[in-house]
Amino acid sequence: MKRESVPVYSLPMPHVIERAPSGRAKCRGCGEKIASGGLRFGEQLPNPYADGDNALMTHWFHPVCAAYRRPEALLEGLAETAETIESRATLEREAALGIAHRRLPRVSTADRAPTGRASCRACKTLIAKNSWRIALVFYEDGRFVASGFIHATCVKDYIETTDIRARVKHFSPALSDADLDVVLSVVGDGL
Numbered sequence: 582m583k584r585e586s587v588p589v590y591s592l593p594m595p596h597v598i599e600r601a602p603s604g605r606a607k608c609r610g611c612g613e614k615i616a617s618g619g620l621r622f623g624e625q626l627p628n629p630y631a632d633g634d635n636a637l638m639t640h641w642f643h644p645v646c647a648a649y650r651r652p653e654a655l656l657e658g659l660a661e662t663a664e665t666i667e668s669r670a671t672l673e674r675e676a677a678l679g680i681a682h683r684r685l686p687r688v689s690t691a692d693r694a695p696t697g698r699a700s701c702r703a704c705k706t707l708i709a710k711n712s713w714r715i716a717l718v719f720y721e722d723g724r725f726v727a728s729g730f731i732h733a734t735c736v737k738d739y740i741e742t743t744d745i746r747a748r749v750k751h752f753s754p755a756l757s758d759a760d761l762d763v764v765l766s767v768v769g770d771g772l
């Protein structure tokens with residue numbers, strides 16, 4: 582019921598970019614802790630559970646995770662911050678890519694299908710056991726929800742870009758560079 586009384590904001594939220602004062606907060610994008618003293622991005626959202634018209638809640642991210650998963654919000658934060666951000670150009674480039682290709686922020690990890698039972702969200706056919714697949718996430722109510730897989734070969738058609746290497750590497754830290762090369766060759770070829 583309270584959700585209906587949340588005001589509609591016409592101005593960008595006052596997002597935050599700052600040094601983390603402790604190492605306790607977890608990143609919404611990757612689930613890992615944000616190191617004390619490291620840069621963190623706080624996306625400000627209306628808080629539907631708090632009283633008061635202007636109640637906000639903050640969702641914390643590593644800046645790079647926000648570039649991949651919350652590109653519009655991060656660019657708003659980068660435009661306003663007075664912090665010196667060494668990786669600014671990379672963050673802006675990755676965020677711009679995610680805005681230009683609206684499904685790109687849904688790209689998560691890469692792995693080989695452990696069974697042949699799941700269907701591809703793009704082409705709706707089965708993903709063969711042991712073939713490379715890309716996991717997708719869907720952003721809903723401030724959370725990233727697992728939302729199935731696509732064939733690596735379907736990236737070009739579905740995501741509308743093959744420029745996924747940096748984000749797949751970031752969200753699949755266990756993937757070797759050699760494996761990543763294989764994934765990207767499959768993605769690049771398409772079908």
Ligand SMILES: [Zn+2]
Nearest residue numbers: 608611643646
């Ligand atoms: Zn993160």
Ligand SMILES: [Zn+2]
Nearest residue numbers: 701704732735
């Ligand atoms: Zn497919």
